Amino acid sequence: MGPGPSELWNSIAPQWMLELPEGLHDFIYTLYKCFIYDDRYMMYIKGLGNTLTLTFFSLLVGIVLGVLVSIVRVSWDKHGQEMRNPVARFFFRIANAICKIYLTVIRGTPVVVQLMIIFFGIMATSNNKVLAGTIAFGINSGAYVAELIRSGIMSIDGGQMEAGRSLGLGYVQSMRYIILPQAFKNILPALANEFIVLIKETAVAGYVGLADLTYAGSIVAGNSYTYFVPMLGVAAIYLIIVMFFTWLVGKLERRLRASER
């Protein structure tokens, strides 16, 4: 063990700082202790890295799952009765039932519980915590994204699909080139909201020892015997990320809307 934080602080702090009024000096010392001493800022940075990786890949998994599930659900609800190919009909009937069970179970149980089931049960033999977290949060997010996309698809006038089909485009082609781009534009604000929810939801990853941002903050807090300042720091980082992302989505939205007039 090297020197404690107060010893080190007294040896490196410039003289004028040590002569500041006591309250102010204590505050600066706390900042030093929580963010700089022992390279503690690296813990936040590593935690933030994990949080962002986890969120990004979970969202990716969520969107892929969401698109698949929503298309199965919409296809069956809207066109199931007209399906002429018995094999396709059978396939969609089964797929639709599976999707419904998935949506019910995932939306009906807490994400922390799902995370722990996946981590301590299904993925118990794996040491890759981020991978397990990505799977858990991705599967969770997929359920919400699926319902989002479904509402987006249903908001598009039926005439759009008919126009595509009447030109000879297949169902999948019409979805891809005509329906989904419009649906995506309509649900973009809600999708951004899902991302914001997700980035903060990953804060429970610490339950399985995944060193995300919140977990890093709590470790520092434990080591420095100070909870208030590390948690303020963690909160500020989340806030900045969310604000930056909101600004980014706002720009994208304006660009997409510009094509309409």
Next chain:
Amino acid sequence: MNDNVLISVNNVKKYYNNGKIKALDGVSADIKKGEVVVVIGPSGSGKSTFLRCLNLLEVPTDGHILFEGVDITDPKTNINLHRRKMGMVFQQFNLFPHMTILKNMTLAPMKLLKKPKEEAEAQALQLLKRVGLEDRANAYPSQLSGGQKQRIAIVRALCMNPDVMLFDEPTSALDPEMVGEVLDVMKQLADEGMTMVVVTHEMGFAKEVGSRVIFMDGGKIIEENTPEELFGNPQSERLKGFLAKVL
């Protein structure tokens, strides 16, 4: 079968709610090459359902439809291939709002006929010129008037070089002053020999352009004849009553 027959409709039925609603109750008709068949009738008579059955946007409950000799009502038929040859124009235009006019027109030729971009765009521009809208190629649908949108919808369908054009009340959603410009394009198309099936309330168009008029009511064809005969000498009471109200 007569070589001249493009679409042959044989006793087609379309029921909804397990037969409680009979939108089409046994309809048979032949559409010959180069014909302009106008379908008229009161609302709820099944005329739109009839038209939408022709390219299987509505799948008939019973009966058969032959297009260019192929039974398209057979579940084994790949309907997408045949729809390429059947252009359709809708009451609500149904342009793709997220694409420019040019993209609206080139999407299907490029994806389905694998036309190179330049070729598809050249063809689209030529068609736009024909309807006097070549300067709107890069506009979005929301920037156009209803009449312009419908003219675009017509040329979008023409981009696939269809053998027949189906019109589902193409002027019903338009302001009165814009009806003329759309009918002019349709008339021009008819003069060029395009086979057309037109569901409309425009009796003037039916009289002037139609080579045959079909009157439907209650999911059945009540009368069909040349426009002169059908309008000048209606046989059934229902047609007489209908004409008395709309003319």
